[in-house]
Amino acid sequence: MGRLLLVSLPATGAVIYRCKHCDTPLAYGTDIISKMFRCKNGKAYLFGKMVNVNVGEKDDRMMTTGMHTVCDIFCVACGSILGWKYLAAVEKAQRYKEGKFILDRGVVVAASPGGGAGAGAAHGMWPDHQQQTSGDDDGDDQDSDEESSDHQD
Numbered sequence: 001m002g003r004l005l006l007v008s009l010p011a012t013g014a015v016i017y018r019c020k021h022c023d024t025p026l027a028y029g030t031d032i033i034s035k036m037f038r039c040k041n042g043k044a045y046l047f048g049k050m051v052n053v054n055v056g057e058k059d060d061r062m063m064t065t066g067m068h069t070v071c072d073i074f075c076v077a078c079g080s081i082l083g084w085k086y087l088a089a090v091e092k093a094q095r096y097k098e099g100k101f102i103l104d105r106g107v108v109v110a111a112s113p114g115g116g117a118g119a120g121a122a123h124g125m126w127p128d129h130q131q132q133t134s135g136d137d138d139g140d141d142q143d144s145d146e147e148s149s150d151h152q153d
């Protein structure tokens with residue numbers, strides 16, 4: 001391990017997600033692709049981009065949506081586990097997640113830029129795979145990935 005070089009996220013008007021433990025900035029709210037994921041601790045978000053994370057060992061895991069090659073991601077500053085990164089998906093329909101990050105909602109805090117009117121600029125950046133517009137807060141997990149140990153295939 002060398003010197004700790006943190007990437008800063010300049011204020012853009014977007015919500016910034018920070019590590020709950022050490023306040024390191026990790027991602028912009030505008031980089032959220034889906035909020036319908038789950039991890040074993042509860043809600044999780046799929047991000048297209050994250051900064052200040054270290055990746056762990058590559059691992060093949062069976063998720064509710066099929067087999068994926070992933071690696072865990074950790075906060076570079078305090079080492080807390082934050083979620084995982086998708087390296088590869090077996091199912092074609094799941095490949096949009098490759099190179100993307102799952103962030104456990106329970107380990108981050110959302111810092112809103114002071115009541116600004118959010119950035120609408122990110123609209124249309126990603127293919128629309130979210131059929132549901134409601135149910136954001138009720139843990140609906142239709143398109144979710146959850147680690148499961150009982151692989152039946």
Ligand SMILES: [Zn+2]
Pocket residue numbers: 019020021022023024075076077078079080
């Ligand atoms: Zn941290």
